[in-house]
Amino acid sequence: AEIAATLGNGHIDLTRRANLQIRGLREQDLPALHQALDRLGLLENEAARNIMIDPLAGPETRALATALGRALPQDMPAKFGGLVDGGGPLSIVGERADIALAITDEGVAVRVDGEWLGVTPLEHAVATALGDRRWLSKMTVMPTAGGRRLGRLGSFTGLAAPFGRLEAQQLRDLSVSCADAGGSQIRLSPWRALYIDAAIDGATFIVDESDPLLRIEACPGAPACSSATVDTRATARRLAAMNLAGTIHVSGCAKGCARSAPADLVLVGQAGRYGVVRDGTARDAATRIVAPDELVSLLDG
Structure with missing residues (x-):
C-alpha cells in the first residue's frame, strides 16, 4: 500500500494471475520501486512470482510452490504460468497454467501444457513437472476445480474488489482490520x-456472491485511460443497479482489455457513446449505439 501511494497513483489492481499491479508508476521511480520490493523480499526469485497457489493453501502446498518456483529457470518466458493446488472449495486447478501440480490422496497430480500426465510422490513432483517421468504413475481420480466463495469460509473471510481495483488506503485499512481481528x-x-x-x-468490499457487480467486467475507462471516451466504471455501477441478467463487459474501446471471453452483453466506447454487442466480445460489430444516459x-x- 505504501509503495502504491508514494510511487504510484494509489491504484492497485488484482490480476487473474493472483498478482498485484501498482498503477501510475513513472520510469524515473523504477529504482526506488526495486529497492522497496527488495526490502520486502519480493525480488529474490522472479520466476516464482508466476506460480499461483490456492488461497487456502496449507504449509505442504506452499512449500511445494516454493520448490517449483526455485527450480524454474530464470529465463522462463514472461507469459509462463504455473500453479500448485491443495484442493478444497477454493481449488484453482481449473485455471490455465503451463505447469500445474495438484496435491491429491493419490499423490501429486501433474499437468503440463493442459494435459494431466499422472501422479507422482510429493518429493518427486517438481522433477516430474520439469520433465523427469521416472516416478509417474496412472491417476484414477481427476482433481476437481473449485471457485470463488465470499464471506466466512472456515477461519478465512473472502472479499471481492469491484472490477479488481483496490486503493492504497483501502488496503491499509484492510491490513489494520486483519490485525485487529487476530489475522x-x-x-x-x-x-x-x-x-x-x-x-x-x-465494509468496502463485496461479501455477497449474488452482488450484480460481480457479473460485470469494466476497464478503468475515462479519464484514467487515454484510449477511452466513456466512464466505464460509472456505467458498470448503473448497470448493476438495473440488475440485468447474464455477464456484462463494459469496455472503453474495442481493445477489450478487461475481458477477452464473450459476454452476454458488451458495451464498447465510441466517441462518448456505447456500441452494443450481444453474446460477443468488444471486437465484434455493434448492433446499435446508445448514449450513457440511454442505458x-x-x-x-
Whole structure:
C-alpha cells in the first residue's frame, strides 16, 4: 500500500494471475520501486512470482510452490504460468497454467501444457513437472476445480474488489482490520478476491456472491485511460443497479482489455457513446449505439 501511494497513483489492481499491479508508476521511480520490493523480499526469485497457489493453501502446498518456483529457470518466458493446488472449495486447478501440480490422496497430480500426465510422490513432483517421468504413475481420480466463495469460509473471510481495483488506503485499512481481528495474512486469488485469515466485515468490499457487480467486467475507462471516451466504471455501477441478467463487459474501446471471453452483453466506447454487442466480445460489430444516459433502453433487449 505504501509503495502504491508514494510511487504510484494509489491504484492497485488484482490480476487473474493472483498478482498485484501498482498503477501510475513513472520510469524515473523504477529504482526506488526495486529497492522497496527488495526490502520486502519480493525480488529474490522472479520466476516464482508466476506460480499461483490456492488461497487456502496449507504449509505442504506452499512449500511445494516454493520448490517449483526455485527450480524454474530464470529465463522462463514472461507469459509462463504455473500453479500448485491443495484442493478444497477454493481449488484453482481449473485455471490455465503451463505447469500445474495438484496435491491429491493419490499423490501429486501433474499437468503440463493442459494435459494431466499422472501422479507422482510429493518429493518427486517438481522433477516430474520439469520433465523427469521416472516416478509417474496412472491417476484414477481427476482433481476437481473449485471457485470463488465470499464471506466466512472456515477461519478465512473472502472479499471481492469491484472490477479488481483496490486503493492504497483501502488496503491499509484492510491490513489494520486483519490485525485487529487476530489475522496476519491477506491472500490473493485468480478471481480478483482476497482471503483474510480472520473474521472481518470487509465494509468496502463485496461479501455477497449474488452482488450484480460481480457479473460485470469494466476497464478503468475515462479519464484514467487515454484510449477511452466513456466512464466505464460509472456505467458498470448503473448497470448493476438495473440488475440485468447474464455477464456484462463494459469496455472503453474495442481493445477489450478487461475481458477477452464473450459476454452476454458488451458495451464498447465510441466517441462518448456505447456500441452494443450481444453474446460477443468488444471486437465484434455493434448492433446499435446508445448514449450513457440511454442505458435503460437495454432493458428492452
